[in-house]
Amino acid sequence: MQRIAIVSEHASPLAPAGGVDSGGQNIYVANVARQLAARGYRVDVYTRLDSPSQPPVIDWGENVRVIHVPAGPARYLPKEELLPLMGAFGRFLEDCFEVAEEPYDLIHANFFMSAMASMPVARRFGIPLAVTFHALGRVRRRHQARADRFPDSRFAIEEEIVRRADCLIAECPQDRRDLIELYGADPARISMVPCGFDGEEMAPMDRREARRLVGWPDDAFYLLQLGRMVPRKGIDNVIRALARLRFHHHVDARLCVVGGNIARPTDQDVPELLRLREIAREEGVPDRVEFTGRRGRTQLRRYYCAADVFVSTPWYEPFGITPVEAMACATPVVGADTGGIRYSVADGETGFLVPPRDPDRLAEKLAVLARDPELARRMGQAGVRRANRLFTWREVGEELAEVFEVLIRRRPRLSGPRVPLSYDLPLARAAREAAETTKD
Structure with missing residues (x-):
């Protein structure tokens, strides 16, 4: 051996x-x-x-x-x-x-x-x-x-x-x-x-059931950001795009940020969290951004499947596993046109690619998905096929x-x-x- x-x-x-x-x-x-x-x-x-x-x-x-x-x-x-x-x-x-x-x-x-x-x-x-x-x-x-x-x-x-x-x-x-x-x-x-990605961990499930499990209402348009709480992940860019999506495109959107060292983080525990909360206040969306902290691997599938769209716009990303996991859960992905995300996300097929640090472009693509649920559904299904073909x-x-x-x-x-x-x-x-x- x-x-x-x-x-x-x-x-x-x-x-x-x-x-x-x-x-x-x-x-x-x-x-x-x-x-x-x-x-x-x-x-x-x-x-x-x-x-x-x-x-x-x-x-x-x-x-x-x-x-x-x-x-x-x-x-x-x-x-x-x-x-x-x-x-x-x-x-x-x-x-x-x-x-x-x-x-x-x-x-x-x-x-x-x-x-x-x-x-x-x-x-x-x-x-x-x-x-x-x-x-x-x-x-x-x-x-x-x-x-x-x-x-x-x-x-x-x-x-x-x-x-x-x-x-x-x-x-x-x-x-x-x-x-x-x-x-x-x-x-x-x-x-x-x-x-x-692990096909035993990540696979599609009914969105209503997933939302019930994570405690989200059925009628809001939910964005999910999942990853480490560090500046290069571009969470600030997603918060600014959320504000534009709400105030310029008139979409009742909310953002859930999953990640961090602990399950219930505070500003003192995670310095980056303090900066992000301040950005949410500046953008007028403090009550529309939820920071859940770290979740176990067994819980992540629920969040992926509960979201209307997964968003990942880091400054750079050598590969990026989370967009692939989201695709495996039939959730369309809007990701930064950089590094591995440029490879894993098929632009216009499984989601959209946008420039990093451009909340206006990000909000525009999110608005497209919010206004066309059928397109979002097709992109999600295409993501499942692509993930299972290339990335298990x-x-x-x-x-x-x-x-x-x-x-x-x-x-x-x-x-x-x-x-x-x-x-x-x-x-x-x-x-x-x-x-x-x-x-x-």
């Missing part, structure tokens, strides 16, 4: 989605691990120990273990503070690989820091390394500017990973283009495999397994010399710079 090590330094498959650093990558890692295990692989997921109550190893399911890596203090740290800890993370990987009774056949690193920690181990033991970045530093910096708290050394690390990894997994066509145009990636070493986790697992099998078969040719575990060249410089920046 072949063994795969999935490395995800900050995004544990055990963490509930919705927190500041807990979202799509956590869901991705969890489902990829399950799908690979279902195909006969033995999977170990390595993620950082961020709580003293976590056991070293958890048997998480048949053929899946979660291994907690002691790197830094056993408490939550923002991912922007983890870069100096990747040396310790990598040394722990080396120790585990050294004593393993059976060798690993492949490493799948998720995020640039996981790849940084995995690269020396992969080269020392001659193991193929596949990398899913989930977000690229140069793209993040372009959109977040000063709000991006990662050091510039991230760019050099990513360049070295792109140059040395055996395979780069792009999640959408834009991700592939960014790897080639911004990092000089070899197109022959890029495989495009998207994110997915089963399909994702099959595609990744095909990519990994090619890498494993080519292993003798890919294997590099056994070298000491060190962060040389750009990786060493970047790690030192990050440590110095943290001290300052």
